Amino acid sequence: MLKVAVLVSGRGSNLQALIDVCAKDDFPAEIVTVISNVPDVFALERAAKAGIATSVVNHKNYPDRQSFETELQVAIGDSGAELVCLAGFMRILTDGFVNQWRDRLVNIHPSLLPSFKGVHVHEQALEAGVKVSGCTVHFVVPDLDSGPIIAQETVPVLQDDDADALAARILEAEHRCYPEALRLIAEGRVVVTGNKTVIQTALA
Ligand code: GRF
Numbered sequence: 001m002l003k004v005a006v007l008v009s010g011r012g013s014n015l016q017a018l019i020d021v022c023a024k025d026d027f028p029a030e031i032v033t034v035i036s037n038v039p040d041v042f043a044l045e046r047a048a049k050a051g052i053a054t055s056v057v058n059h060k061n062y063p064d065r066q067s068f069e070t071e072l073q074v075a076i077g078d079s080g081a082e083l084v085c086l087a088g089f090m091r092i093l094t095d096g097f098v099n100q101w102r103d104r105l106v107n108i109h110p111s112l113l114p115s116f117k118g119v120h121v122h123e124q125a126l127e128a129g130v131k132v133s134g135c136t137v138h139f140v141v142p143d144l145d146s147g148p149i150i151a152q153e154t155v156p157v158l159q160d161d162d163a164d165a166l167a168a169r170i171l172e173a174e175h176r177c178y179p180e181a182l183r184l185i186a187e188g189r190v191v192v193t194g195n196k197t198v199i200q201t202a203l204a
Contacts, residue, residue, distance in 0.1 A: 002029040002186040005081035007072075008036050009090040012043025013171060014108055014178050018085065019050045021179035028186035033079035035072065037091050053079065059091060069097045083185060086140065087178070095142040103192050105140040106185070108178050110170045112136060112152055117145035122163035122170070133157050133166060135174045137181035139192065148197045150190055151181040 004022075006015050015034060022031050034047035034054045047054045055075050062068035068091075076084060086107040098105060109121070113136040116124040125133045134154040141147035153173040157166060184190050189200040 002083055003032045003079070003081045004029050004083045004085055004182070005033045005035060005076045005079050006031055006047075006085045006087050007089040008034060008041065008043035008087050009038045010041050010043060010088045012041065012046045012088065014087040014174055015043050016046050017175035017179050018087065018182060019046065019052070021182065023050070027183065029083075029182055032081050033075065035075050037068075037072075037089070043088070065094055066096075069094060073097070073100075085178075085182065092144070093140070098140050098142050101140070103139055106150065106181065107138060107140050107145075107147075108174055108181075109136045109138065109145050110167065110174065112154065113138060113145055113149060120163075122166045125157060125166065126161065126163060131157055133170060135170050135177050137177055139197070141195075146195075148192050148195050150184065150197050150199075151177050153177045 006018060008015050019031060021027055022029055031052050034043065034052050036044050036056050037059045039056045039058055044054050057068065057071045057075055059068045062071065082104065084101055084105045111121045111125060112134045132154045134152055136149055137151045138149045139147040153176060155169045155173050184199055189202065191198045191200060
């Protein structure tokens with residue numbers, strides 16, 4: 001079983017998708033801790049309900065990014081996690097942290113990367129007039145939203161979409177894509193080569 005720490009900052013619907021898939025028989029990963037940088041968010045309730053250990057490392061209690069991340073590392077280290085999944089975690093991590101977790105730190109982003117990095121992603125997509133958008137699960141590297149892509153799912157962009165409508169459609173895809181990516185990683189089938197991944201075929 002691959003031990004996973006999930007980092008959150010908010011409602012935690014992607015966390016829920018990961019909790020649900022980990023609860024399935026024979027799923028090769030387990031969530032050992034959920035850590036939030038924001039107190040009292042719904043994601044923490046979801047974790048507690050599933051019987052998963054939680055902690056809050058509130059960035060506001062630390063004088064700088066470094067000391068915040070040191071505490072984050074302690075919380076992750078204490079859990080024994082081997083993989084860290086960011087699920088709506090709204091803090092930029094330093095290069096030091098990212099490099100320490102190289103190829104073991106995963107994020108989900110609500111666009112088809114490398115299009116529409118950063119924030120206001122759905123507004124960017126609508127502005128560009130794309131006819132499809134979607135989500136991307138990728139390894140985190142120091143450059144924002146740029147690491148090796150593990151899995152993507154597309155959704156149509158409809159004529160009368162606003163950002164909320166598009167976000168909702170993409171979120172449903174996220175809830176399929178993140179669990180599937182976690183499965184591939186936990187099965188040891190994701191090989192990073194340069195800035196790409198190769199997904200190895202499952203053994204029969
Ligand atoms: C998702 O859209 C995710 O792609 C982005 O932040 C949102 C988090 O939503 N990084 P939730 O907290 O998982 O519901």
